[in-house]
Amino acid sequence: MRRLAIDLRRFDLPLRQSAVSRFLPWTIGGLLYLAVVALAVAGVADEALRLYDQRTKLVTVTLPSIEDDGRSERQMAAAIEMLNRTQGVLSAVPVPPEELKALVEPWLGTAKAQLDLPLPRLIDVTLDPRARPDLPALQERLGAAIQGATIGVEALSRDRAERLAVFFRGWSSALGIAALLGLLALVGLITLASLRMNGANVELLRLMGAPDRRLAREFERHALLSSLQGGLIGFALALLTVVGLLHSSRRMDLAEAIELGLRPLDWMLLASIPIIIALLAMGVARITASWGLARIP
Amino acid sequence: MLRLERVAMRYGEGPDVLHHVDLTLNRGEFVFVMGPSGAGKTSLLRLLALLHQPSAGRLSMFGEDVGRLDQDRRAALRRRIGLVFQDVRLLDHLSVSDNVALPLRINGRDDQQSARLVSEMLAWFGLGAVAEAGPATLSMGQRQMVNVARAVVTRPDLLLCDEPTADVDGKLERRLMHLFIRLNKLGTTVVLATHSERLVERHPHPVLQVAGGRVSGPAAPSTLAAAE
Numbered sequence A: 001m002r003r004l005a006i007d008l009r010r011f012d013l014p015l016r017q018s019a020v021s022r023f024l025p026w027t028i029g030g031l032l033y034l035a036v037v038a039l040a041v042a043g044v045a046d047e048a049l050r051l052y053d054q055r056t057k058l059v060t061v062t063l064p065s066i067e068d069d070g071r072s073e074r075q076m077a078a079a080i081e082m083l084n085r086t087q088g089v090l091s092a093v094p095v096p097p098e099e100l101k102a103l104v105e106p107w108l109g110t111a112k113a114q115l116d117l118p119l120p121r122l123i124d125v126t127l128d129p130r131a132r133p134d135l136p137a138l139q140e141r142l143g144a145a146i147q148g149a150t151i152g153v154e155a156l157s158r159d160r161a162e163r164l165a166v167f168f169r170g171w172s173s174a175l176g177i178a179a180l181l182g183l184l185a186l187v188g189l190i191t192l193a194s195l196r197m198n199g200a201n202v203e204l205l206r207l208m209g210a211p212d213r214r215l216a217r218e219f220e221r222h223a224l225l226s227s228l229q230g231g232l233i234g235f236a237l238a239l240l241t242v243v244g245l246l247h248s249s250r251r252m253d254l255a256e257a258i259e260l261g262l263r264p265l266d267w268m269l270l271a272s273i274p275i276i277i278a279l280l281a282m283g284v285a286r287i288t289a290s291w292g293l294a295r296i297p
Numbered sequence B: 001m002l003r004l005e006r007v008a009m010r011y012g013e014g015p016d017v018l019h020h021v022d023l024t025l026n027r028g029e030f031v032f033v034m035g036p037s038g039a040g041k042t043s044l045l046r047l048l049a050l051l052h053q054p055s056a057g058r059l060s061m062f063g064e065d066v067g068r069l070d071q072d073r074r075a076a077l078r079r080r081i082g083l084v085f086q087d088v089r090l091l092d093h094l095s096v097s098d099n100v101a102l103p104l105r106i107n108g109r110d111d112q113q114s115a116r117l118v119s120e121m122l123a124w125f126g127l128g129a130v131a132e133a134g135p136a137t138l139s140m141g142q143r144q145m146v147n148v149a150r151a152v153v154t155r156p157d158l159l160l161c162d163e164p165t166a167d168v169d170g171k172l173e174r175r176l177m178h179l180f181i182r183l184n185k186l187g188t189t190v191v192l193a194t195h196s197e198r199l200v201e202r203h204p205h206p207v208l209q210v211a212g213g214r215v216s217g218p219a220a221p222s223t224l225a226a227a228e
Helices: A002-009 A019-054 A069-085 A097-114 A135-145 A153-197 A199-207 A212-249 A264-294 B041-048 B071-078 B096-106 B111-125 B140-152 B170-185 B197-202 B221-227
Strands: A057-063 A089-094 A121-127 B002-010 B016-025 B030-034 B056-061 B081-084 B158-162 B189-193 B207-211 B214-219
Touching: A019 A153, A019 A212, A019 A264, A057 A069, A069 A089, A069 A121, A069 A135, A135 A153, A153 A199, A153 A212, A153 A264, A199 A212, A199 B071, A212 A264, A212 B071, B002 B041, B016 B041, B016 B056, B016 B214, B030 B041, B030 B170, B030 B197, B041 B158, B041 B189, B041 B207, B081 B140, B096 B111, B096 B140, B111 B140, B140 B158, B140 B170, B158 B170, B170 B189, B170 B197
Parallel strands: B030 B189, B030 B207, B081 B158, B158 B189
Antiparallel strands: A057 A121, A089 A121, B002 B016, B002 B056, B207 B214
């Protein structure tokens, strides 16, 4: 094992001595840190959305109380029709007046609840949890059609949380993938730069009979070691950051009290990133070096 | 072993620097290459080291037509060639012993055998004490010895030397020539480019004359002296 470690670090070309190459592990570490944190945030957002999706999404629409029974019925019918036309609404059912009175009894008492108090009219709306209808827009449309019509605050709060989660999932995934692609592009560029800087040494080794395959393997090994070295440091720091973020998120008061976290599969995927990236970096370095060597006569 | 038929060579898109070279060298021959600066001696050695392809003609080496070889076969042929550069090129990030061991590693020799050969070679040159030192710490003469040791450690079939004694004192010159002659007696073909007429006079081997990119000879040194 010790022998293997020595051989892995032994380079015929001075790849570990040049300034650009020394800079490689640190840059890889930084980009990998960014990628892991971003992808972890995307994973947390995805998990939050999954938890929301598992819960039935009920929305209460409130229409203000009015004296005129005929107008009240027309308003109720218009609201129900508008709700049923909205994408993602599974059902819209008016809450019967008796049920409404039962709801206020704990506060007003039985006697007072029997009084003919003007109570708002409620509609129970069941939404498809995966459809995510635009509740603020619906609220606006309802308000325009029926003055004073509102959607329950809790539903709007959950809607905002879901939108935020969708936003973070999208942008964090994009940022994480961009960082990983940038990392691989950087490996390619540094391989090309190292190849140019080592032109005379490449010629020397070729003169001794080193085939280009062997030379390309040097760059490949260097990329692998740099990626493992920088990648593991970046990953360890990213892990600490993610754990810290999850820990501090417990103090957040999220809609429907969901708890932010990552699934075991997400943890496994995150843990595999440094290894996958090291293997990809190795491949990129080998392909780039082979391409560059083929252009050196 | 080495045959050039109407060979021309050029650098990139430039004009030919070697013209119509016809030359045959057999196994175990020792030839000097002489000529004024810029005549084409180094170009001839670079061509023989397979660093360049002929722009015309045919070059065959060890029974193979070099023009038809793929990259791997060319690399395999190069492993049978030792090259002593005019400019000493050592890899400064490697120790002296690792520099000398490099061709052995490229040839796929095992570490134990390589270590023994390197150790013998360094001892012969009196470089045992600096085996683990970096080349940057060596004197010019020591660097040239490492350069030569690296070229001959594999006991190549063909040894190409470009002014190997140019920057060394008389004692080291004699030592290097002794080594080249010994290798030659063991079967290595030696092609040695030099400006030194004294060296050629002292060692009676045929001489290739290079002038204006044309190669003539090989002629016996006595013939050369008579012509002058």
